[in-house]
Amino acid sequence: MNLLTQALHLLGSGAMSYISARNLRDLQTRPNMLAGFQLAEAGAVPFLEALSQRAAAEGDEWLSESLARHAQDERRHAQIFAHALKQLNKQVIDFKQVPEKKADGQTDERRRSPFFEAYYEGYKDALAPQKIDWMVFFISTHILELDAGKDFARMATVLPDTDAASANLKKGLISIANDEQRHASYLLEAARRRSPYVEVSALVDHWRTRKVNALMAMVGNLLNKGGEIPSLARDGVPPEMTENPMETDPAMAAA
Ligand SMILES: [Fe+2]
Ligand SMILES: [Fe+2]
Numbered sequence: 001m002n003l004l005t006q007a008l009h010l011l012g013s014g015a016m017s018y019i020s021a022r023n024l025r026d027l028q029t030r031p032n033m034l035a036g037f038q039l040a041e042a043g044a045v046p047f048l049e050a051l052s053q054r055a056a057a058e059g060d061e062w063l064s065e066s067l068a069r070h071a072q073d074e075r076r077h078a079q080i081f082a083h084a085l086k087q088l089n090k091q092v093i094d095f096k097q098v099p100e101k102k103a104d105g106q107t108d109e110r111r112r113s114p115f116f117e118a119y120y121e122g123y124k125d126a127l128a129p130q131k132i133d134w135m136v137f138f139i140s141t142h143i144l145e146l147d148a149g150k151d152f153a154r155m156a157t158v159l160p161d162t163d164a165a166s167a168n169l170k171k172g173l174i175s176i177a178n179d180e181q182r183h184a185s186y187l188l189e190a191a192r193r194r195s196p197y198v199e200v201s202a203l204v205d206h207w208r209t210r211k212v213n214a215l216m217a218m219v220g221n222l223l224n225k226g227g228e229i230p231s232l233a234r235d236g237v238p239p240e241m242t243e244n245p246m247e248t249d250p251a252m253a254a255a
Pocket of ligand 1: 041073074077176180
């Protein structure tokens with residue numbers, strides 16, 4: 001798994017919901033938030049696809065299909081955020097242009113996440129899709145999806161209906177929030193299919209505690225930097241982007 005994309009997934013997945021809601025409402029800071037979400041959602045796709053293949057290879061058809069659908073959803077979420085950026089004449093930065101280390105030898109802060117580091121502390125060598133423990137994946141991701149669903153729904157409520165870009169994004173966020181709820185549910189079901197109730201409950205508690213601690217680590221880090229989020233958006237629209245995923249996706253059109 002790529003540390004950067006996973007870190008951004010977590011950044012997008014709600015640990016910063018209170019800051020996110022404020023920054024999303026403000027047109028000045030909105031592009032940066034959208035870019036972070038786009039990178040996060042897109043970054044989760046290859047990981048989920050690899051897990052889907054592993055589940056198939058292990059003979060768990062139900063899990064493989066659920067993971068494949070999950071990957072598709074996250075791809076669509078990335079498109080929704082990309083489209084919202086495009087409406088503001090922005091696009092994500094090209095990470096190939098961002099040097100891994102800064103002049104002072106420190107890793108560029110856009111390439112690391114204190115939240116991710118704290119949440120998965122002690123697991124870092126065991127997070128590759130080929131070897132991650134299924135229960136660790138199910139429950140740690142269940143917690144993140146559950147919170148992401150609530151966070152995206154909350155973000156939708158702070159957006160005004162007064163301009164097309166905001167109204168469109170609001171619709172997208174509500175649809176994304178529903179998907180994240182569904183992801184949280186199937187992941188919990190996957191865990192229950194494999195382990196007894198007591199064990200699953202203990203793991204849910206464990207990862208909830210980790211989430212809280214990781215959130216505190218991240219907020220501490222953010223306060224040190226004066227609340228500033230590293231820049232992830234740049235001007236311009238990518239030439240390949242012409243479609244509005246809200247219009248072309250039948251599921252969205254029906255919603
Ligand atoms: Fe998502
Ligand atoms: Fe999700």
